[in-house]
Amino acid sequence: MAEELRFPxxxxxxxxxxxxxxxxxxxxDLMGKVGFGELAFWLVAGRRPSPGEVRLFEAVLVALADHGFTPTAIAARLTYxxxxxxxxxxxxxGLLGGGSRFLGVTEDCGRYLADVLASASGDDFDAIALEAVRTTKAAGRFVPGLGHPVHKVQDPRTPVLIRIAQEEGFYGPHLRLFEAIGRVHEKVLNxxxxxxxxxxxxxxxxxLGxxxxxxxxxxxxxxxAGLLGQIAEEKRRPIANQIYLTVDRNAVYEP
Incomplete structure (x- = not known):
């Protein structure tokens, strides 16, 4: 007798x-009682988050929802x-365009910080950060999370997220190391x-673990969520055809 199939x-x-x-x-138990952000955290972490975790997590989601006419938004509008x-x-x-330059930096930075912390010793975050930046530069790579094409002095989201993490008691080693990188990288990158x-x-x-x-x-x-908003606006005030025609009419054939 064949063993009964099970898919736990x-x-x-x-x-x-x-x-x-x-x-x-x-x-x-859930509908009308649990917010979508809380549910998303719960689904991935396998545990129900605390109110402080939900606040920080949802602040992150809000921070990443939409940045205007980015390539991902333009791709969604043109496809529509x-x-x-x-x-x-x-x-x-739009989602398929989330990579190393747009959206993917979130994971790239988290992974970079985790890797640095895994091989570091002590709690002198400035020293750890300095060594990490030197090593990264020597390898010919960029430090994920450094620099922005628009916000040349300060990204307005950064201090707010750090403040919320501190208020809720989740200002941990990854954020501490990231802030340390912000303090010391100029010594290496000039x-x-x-x-x-x-x-x-x-x-x-x-x-947040x-x-x-x-x-x-x-x-x-x-x-x-941001892309759905872009598509909704495209329905109300379409611009995708203008983008297409602008590129098409200014295309130069170079054999």
Missing amino acids: TGLGTSDADSISLLGQDLAA LSAPDSLQGALAA RKLPLNGAGVCGAALAD LPVDLLRGFALLARA
Whole structure:
């Protein structure tokens, strides 16, 4: 007799009369009682976050939701222009652009900080940061989370997220190291760069104990809301066709 197939899950299930999620009755225990940010944290971490964790986590989501006409937003709008019958295609097009230059910095920075901390000793964060920046420069790489194409002096999100983390008691080693990098990198790079918001989001999420290899997913979760807003605005005040025609009419063929 063949062994019975089993596909275990601790997330959700349903029967004819009820839906269970995370061991709770979805309709009776969660709907109207748990916010979406809290639920997203709970789904990934496998534990219900505290109010302070929810506040910091949702601040991160808000910080990453939308940044105007970024490549991801333009991709979503142009895809919607091409296929207005495929809202999911437009959203997916925008999300697929989340990489090392846009959105992906959140995970890149969190992973970088975690790797540095894993090999560091002591609690002199300035010394640890200085050595990390020197090593990174010697390897011909950039320090994730340093610099911003628009905010040349200070990213306005950075001090707010750090303050919220401190207020809620989640100002941990990743944020401490990230701030230390902000203090010492000029000695190595010979120029002053701001700590960008995507980087501080990665540091904050890592200090919340979330897996660093999933941090890009939280950035995409936040940006999905922003992209939906971009598509909604495209419906109200379309600009995608203008973008397309501007590029097309100024294209220069060079054989």
